Amino acid sequence: MRNKYVGQSMKRVDAVEKVTGKAKYVTDLFFPGMLYAAVLRSPIPHGVIKKLDVSKAREFPGVRAVVTHKECPARQGIYLVDRPIFAEDRVRYVGEPIAAVAADTWEIAQKAIELIEVEFEELPAIQDPLEAIKGETLIHPKLAEYERLPIYNIEPERNVFHHHKTIKGDLEKGFEEADLIIENEFSLPQMYHAPLEPHGAIAQWDVDDKLTVWSSAQSPYTLRNLIAKAFDLPRNKVRVIAPYVGGGFGGKAGINMEGIAIALAREVKGRPVKLIYTREEDIIATVVRQGMYAKVKSGVKKDGTITAWKVEMYFDGGAYAEYGTNVVRAAGYTAPGPYYVPNLRVDSYGVYTNHFVGGAFRGFGHGELHWPTERQMDLIAQALGMDPLELRLKNILRPGLTNSMGQVIHEHNGNLEACLKKAAELIEYHKPSEQPSDPRKKRGKGIAALEKAPAMPTNAGSSVIIKFNEDATVTLQVSIQEIGQGFNTAITQMAADALHISPDKIHVVMPVDTDANPYEWQTVASRALWTVGNALYRAAEDALNQIKNIASQVLGVAPYNLEVEDDRVYVKYKPELYIPLTDIVMGYTYPDGHAIGGPVIGRGSFVPELLTNLDLETGQGNVAAEWTFGAEAAEVEVDTETGEIRVLSLVGVFDPGRVVNPQIAEGQVIGGMVQGMGPAIMEGVMYDEKGRPLNINFTDYKIPTIADAPEKLIADFVETPEATSSFGVRGVAEHPMISIPPAIAQAIYNAIGVNIYELPITPDRVLKALKEKEGSKA
Incomplete structure (x- = not known):
């Protein structure tokens, strides 16, 4: 396979559509006879529904359907089926759907919602996973009855929807061998995805029971599969069409609000029902990143060698586990991140609370995991009087060592040492920060490492179809969703190299349509270029073999003596003997009119090889297909009078194998690092003492803007080709935001000498830490 286009910064194939407004999103779609939906939601975090009267709403002029749990008793969930589409007998979080209305206009639907009468008997709201796990109040008394995959451990009597265990070596022996034992506790709150486009769906249930759903999925x-399960439909009766998605970050994986529109559409067969969330609904009623509390105990030698590591992680999974079960598992089997630990114990608990529903978020548990891991590494370095970078380099996973699951690391898995050293070089780590003239302001630098593998089932498959057109252009059918990450551009470049044609001859079909496009597991886990790339390579080989087999009959040479290049098929040892591709791709027609071959359609499928489930008691196994390692660094300025933090520089260095499109990869890294500033210094869902959310709009919920972005943003790469990829690639989509918070925390310590254990690192927390530091001196 040639390498002409992979590695080049080609212009995005969707750029013109998006900058001109031609690109269509769900909210842009309108159909004849369409109805509009609104949802009645719980105003309390926990309670029993004592009365629900929808009669006035049903009678309101312009209302066509009203649905509650009575009409739609379905539950949904990808790993644990615990989430009802409408609350049954109790509500478990503020924002839970109780009823929905479909009406001629959104305004009518909204007025009808206000006519629904509902009364509650309030129950205590459980907000802290450490309290919830005591089991004094059960949020899901029927947890043991819910359908779930067998790879998850529930503990119904403790509100635990999954308990993941990783055990390696002899923990007690490891601590006995240590010269120093360090214990710390860390925490972080739930976090909102904040996509530009809120969730939206349109459902149309035809009279022949064919269901079509247009979704920002x-x-x-996966959405089709979950809909079919929830509504007891055969898969061929469910069609999902997914146009462009305006940002997802994991929040639009799985199933969210589509069931509400579907339930209404079933009541008004033939008429489309459109449900578009407001920003407030998008925050409270979809999913958020889980909060987490961690206890870490580490044993180390005086020279910095880690001998033992014990970590307990308690994830605030919110009211329903659903997708969050696998987040808990992924963090559990990855701990303690990119370091070799011979003696290890990890207990990762997913715990129900009466907070918003926790789910997939960019990083999928790794942002949560790396906060306590990397902070603990800094605190170990401080206790030993050792440089934090030196400590990391001493303990990183290297070829020949085993990770937490017992997998052996190989050379082709990536080069974390090179990433750390390059990040240190780019931030000028060993050069002290230049201090400002204002004595109240102090500057410092920090560095952190990271790793992440795709968190996916062992059989997460991909498929690709390549169709040649009459003029030898290509229609490429895949089902990875373009959510802004640049997949359609990168896969075009890869297809151009695999097929030996120009990228401008390739068209990636949009929107993704499950009735037309080939199967794809999910657009998650930073796996697309790796897994779809392998399927693409097989599809390209299939298409090229068909072309060569036809041409060999015409040219009278063996197929292996033919090459495809520059729109023609030619004989390798006699290039002047060729046939134009246009004469081959629909089959070859001889001068007398008889034809051979036929339209060329390449097909390729891929499923990860040699993966196994993990042992439920030890967490040992081979569940990670490939790893991407990286390092991030930060320089900050802290105002010791106000506690304000200004991020001056961010650096991200990653080893994603071969970089397909440097410009897009750089954009991913820079965007991810800025997004990582959010949980570091400003973002977090807040609740009052009764469990009611306090910041459910962009006035109160702060996210990084261009005004917060540092002046210096540097993205760089180390390229160690991945042996399990036909193109040598690994993912780099989620990784850039993972270790920004600990890098910033270390920079703050180096600036003002205080350690922060809780995210976000707000001015109040900085001032409190400074006050405690001064108090300890006194």
Whole structure:
């Protein structure tokens, strides 16, 4: 395979559509006879529904359907089926759907919602996973009855929807061998995805029971599967069409609000029902990143060698586990991140609370995991009087060592040492920060490492179809969703190299349509270029073999003596003997009119090889297909009078194998690092003492803007080709935001000498830490 286009910064194939407004999103779609939906939601975090009267709403002029749990008793969930589409007998979080209305206009639907009468008996709201796990109040008394995959451990009597265990070596022996034992506790709150486009769906249930759903979905085939299960439909009766998605970050994976529109559409067969969330609804009623509390105990030698590591992680999974079960598992089997630990114990608990529903978020548990891991590494370095970078380099996973699951690291898995050293070089780590003239302001630098593998089932498959057209252009059918990450551009470049044609001859079909496009597991886990790339390579080989087999009959040479290049098929040892591709791709027609071959359609499928489930008691196994390692660094300025933090520089260095499109990869890294500033210094869902959310709009919920972005943003790469990829690639989409918070925390310590254990690192927390530091001196 040639390498002409992979590695080049080609212009995005969707650029013109998006900058001109031609690109269509769900909210842009309108159909004849369409109805508009609104939802009645719980105003309390926990309670029993004592009365629900929808009669006045049903009678309101312009209302066509009203649905509650009585009409739609379905539950949904990808790993644990615990989430009802409408609350049954109790509500478990503020924002839970109780009823929905479809009406001629959105305004009518909204007025009808206000006519629904509902009364509650309030129950205590459980907000802290450490309290919830005591089991004094059960949020899901029927947890043991819910359908779930067998790879998850529930503990119904403790509100635990999954308990993941990783055990390696002899923990007690490891601590006995240590010269120093360090214990710390860390925490972080839930976090909102903040996509530009809120969730939206349109459902049309035809009279022949064919259901079509247009959705802002990251994973159309998974959505189809979950809809079919929830509504007891055969898969061929469910069609999901997913146009462009305006940002997902994991929040649009799986199934969210589509069931509400579907339930209404079933009541008004033939008429489309459109449900578009407001920003407030998008925050409270979809999913958020889980909060987490961690206890870490580490044993180390005086020279910095880690001998033992014990970590307990308690994830605030919110009211329903659903997708969050696998987040808990992924963090559990990855701990303690990119370091070799011979003696390890990890207990990762997913715990129900009466907070918003926790789910997939960019990083998928790794942002949560790396906060306590990397902070603990800094605190170990401080206790030993050792440089934090030196400590990391001493303990990183290297070829020949085993990770937490017992997998052996190989050379082709990536080069974390090179990433750390390059990040240190780019931030000028060993050069002290230049201090400002204002004595109240102090500057410092920090560095952190990271790793992440795709968190996916062992059989997460991909498929690709390549169709040649009459003029030898190509229609490429895949089902990875373009959510802004640049997949359609990168896969075009890869297809151009695999097929030996120009990228401008390739068209990636949009929107993704499960009735037409080939199967794809999900657009998650930073796996697309790796897994779809392998399927693409096989599809390209299939198409090229068909072309060569036809041409060999015409040219009278063996197929292996033919090459495809520059729109023609030629004989390798006699290039002047060739046939134009246009004469081959629909089959070859001889001068007398008889034809051979036929339209060339390449097909390729891929499923990860040699993966196994993990042992439920030890967490040992081979569940990670490939790893991407990286390092991030930060320089900050802290105002010791106000506690304000200004991020001056961010650096991200990653080893994603071969970089397909440097410009897009750089954009991913820079965007991810800025997004990582959010949980570091400003973002977090807040609740009052009764469990009611306090910041459910962009006035109160702060996210990084261009005004917060540092002046210096540097993205760089180390390229160690991945042996399990036909193109040598690994993912780099989620990784850039993972270790920004600990890098910033270390920079703050180096600036003002205080350690922060809780995210976000707000001015109040900085001032409190400074006050405690001064108090300890006194």
